[in-house]
Amino acid sequence: MKHPRAAERLVLLAAPLLGLTLACGGEVCVDRPNVVLISIDTLRPDHLGCYGYARPTSPNIDAIAAEGALFEQHISSAPWTLPAHAAMFTSVPDSVHGVVDAVKFRLSEEFETLPESFQSAGYSTAGFFAGPYLHPAFGLGQGFDRYVDCVETVPDGQVDADNEWSMRDPVLRASHHGVTNDKVYAEWQRFFGEASEGSEPFFAFVHLWDVHFDFTPPAPYDTLFDPDYEGPYTGRDFFYDPAINAAIPARDKEHIIALYDGEIAWTDEIVGRIRHDLGAAGLLEDTIFVITSDHGTELFDHGGKGHRTTLYDEQIHIPLIVHYPGVVQAARFGGQTRMIDLGPTLRDLAGLPAVSTTMGASLGPSLRGETSTAPDRPAVSELMSVGRNLRSLRTAEGKFVVNHDNGGSAWFDLAEDPGELQPRGLSGDGEGGGAALKRLYDEAAEEIISGLERAPAGAAAADVPASIQRSLAANGYAGGDGDE
Numbered sequence: 001m002k003h004p005r006a007a008e009r010l011v012l013l014a015a016p017l018l019g020l021t022l023a024c025g026g027e028v029c030v031d032r033p034n035v036v037l038i039s040i041d042t043l044r045p046d047h048l049g050c051y052g053y054a055r056p057t058s059p060n061i062d063a064i065a066a067e068g069a070l071f072e073q074h075i076s077s078a079p080w081t082l083p084a085h086a087a088m089f090t091s092v093p094d095s096v097h098g099v100v101d102a103v104k105f106r107l108s109e110e111f112e113t114l115p116e117s118f119q120s121a122g123y124s125t126a127g128f129f130a131g132p133y134l135h136p137a138f139g140l141g142q143g144f145d146r147y148v149d150c151v152e153t154v155p156d157g158q159v160d161a162d163n164e165w166s167m168r169d170p171v172l173r174a175s176h177h178g179v180t181n182d183k184v185y186a187e188w189q190r191f192f193g194e195a196s197e198g199s200e201p202f203f204a205f206v207h208l209w210d211v212h213f214d215f216t217p218p219a220p221y222d223t224l225f226d227p228d229y230e231g232p233y234t235g236r237d238f239f240y241d242p243a244i245n246a247a248i249p250a251r252d253k254e255h256i257i258a259l260y261d262g263e264i265a266w267t268d269e270i271v272g273r274i275r276h277d278l279g280a281a282g283l284l285e286d287t288i289f290v291i292t293s294d295h296g297t298e299l300f301d302h303g304g305k306g307h308r309t310t311l312y313d314e315q316i317h318i319p320l321i322v323h324y325p326g327v328v329q330a331a332r333f334g335g336q337t338r339m340i341d342l343g344p345t346l347r348d349l350a351g352l353p354a355v356s357t358t359m360g361a362s363l364g365p366s367l368r369g370e371t372s373t374a375p376d377r378p379a380v381s382e383l384m385s386v387g388r389n390l391r392s393l394r395t396a397e398g399k400f401v402v403n404h405d406n407g408g409s410a411w412f413d414l415a416e417d418p419g420e421l422q423p424r425g426l427s428g429d430g431e432g433g434g435a436a437l438k439r440l441y442d443e444a445a446e447e448i449i450s451g452l453e454r455a456p457a458g459a460a461a462a463d464v465p466a467s468i469q470r471s472l473a474a475n476g477y478a479g480g481d482g483d484e
């Protein structure tokens with residue numbers, strides 16, 4: 001009985017007497033569920049059917065969401081890949097794990113990361129990644145028995161060394177056009193074929209990158225949502241081509257968004273395949289299946305494009321769906337949750353001990369229906385890279401943003417102004433609208449300071465290979481003028 005059905009999962013008090021070997025070891029054991037954590041890079045929840053999008057971008061994700069729990073207001077720690085995934089794995093804000101800027105930093109080995117917890121508990125652990133900032137040079141490979149690089153790289157010899165870090169070299173840009181979902185899925189299949197036959201449970205981190213720009217989905221997804229378009233835009237160089245901007249005709253913007261949606265539909269197909277694999281092996285009910293993202297992206301919402309530019313919701317609002325039949329009931333939670341809550345939640349659901357340095361809170365009691373109070377906590381997001389020095393405090397009702405370069409601040413009433421189009425200032429006496437948000441912001445800043453005192457380490461210095469630097473430059477991640 002390698003992986004009993006969730007409904008039959010029992011506390012096996014007699015296990016030591018019977019001589020059974022269970023994953024957890026000790027005298028009182030439960031069998032462990034598998035974990036499949038899917039991070040779909042750059043996925044905006046408002047472009048998924050299960051979050052209310054009218055276009056059918058996500059039939060497979062929607063089906064999983066319908067059977068599982070969906071968190072409507074899940075907020076990332078950052079609007080870009082590296083710090084957000086570092087927060088996903090450490091469950092502390094960016095300022096505490098310290099990996100806040102480009103190629104200078106790597107996550108310290110001193111943190112107990114989420115994969116390390118599962119590895120220590122006897123899990124077989126594997127990660128498959130397709131974005132350059134997931135490279136082990138940045139410290140995100142900690143705890144994986146197998147950590148597979150599926151990044152589309154620039155072939156050697158095609159890069160002018162003098163221009164290695166340029167974001168404008170067309171050769172470098174070309175590396176971003178690649179389709180990598182197939183590679184990631186092939187690696188997943190290779191791992192799953194072995195893990196599903198093994199004696200220990202598994203933890204799989206599946207990072208899917210194709211939704212990230214460029215928006216060049218394979219057929220039939222390239223024409224799925226806008227087959228009649230005859231204009232000049234293709235979705236290539238979405239971020240780097242200055243001719244693609246908020247001033248282009250609405251019809252062309254529609255087409256670019258249709259291509260972004262096509263990437264989502266293409267990635268949804270991969271999610272469906274992974275779910276099918278689990279089902280075909282009879283493991284769907286013994287697996288905690290999570291779908292989330294690291295950040296969103298701007299599609300001209302505030303006159304810009306891409307991400308790593310602002311802390312508006314289109315860049316920090318992310319999906320979170322948790323599917324675990326028999327334990328997690330079908331539900332939608334309207335209260336706000338945070339990137340840093342995911343790690344404590346997965347440890348809790350799998351019966352692993354909590355990690356004392358995490359600053360998130362388990363959503364397990366809500367997921368199991370043990371409490372009538374839905375989670376609703378203030379979320380901190382930060383952008384301290386590419387010339388920005390921003391931090392925000394968001395609640396389900398409002399957002400307070402501080403620019404630490406000049407001390408300026410603004411707040412938004414998300415109930416009245418969900419598009420964040422009307423920034424407001426604090427009143428002269430500091431007691432008008434926004435004052436409560438500012439108090440929460442100040443409390444969060446204090447928590448970050450105490451979190452830093454408890455943190456096992458700050459960020460370490462990155463040792464990034466030249467090939468990865470080239471790939472990062474191709475993706476607009478290295479140095480540059482702050483456009484991303």
Ligand SMILES: [Zn+2]
Nearest residue numbers: 041080081294
């Ligand atoms: Zn990302």
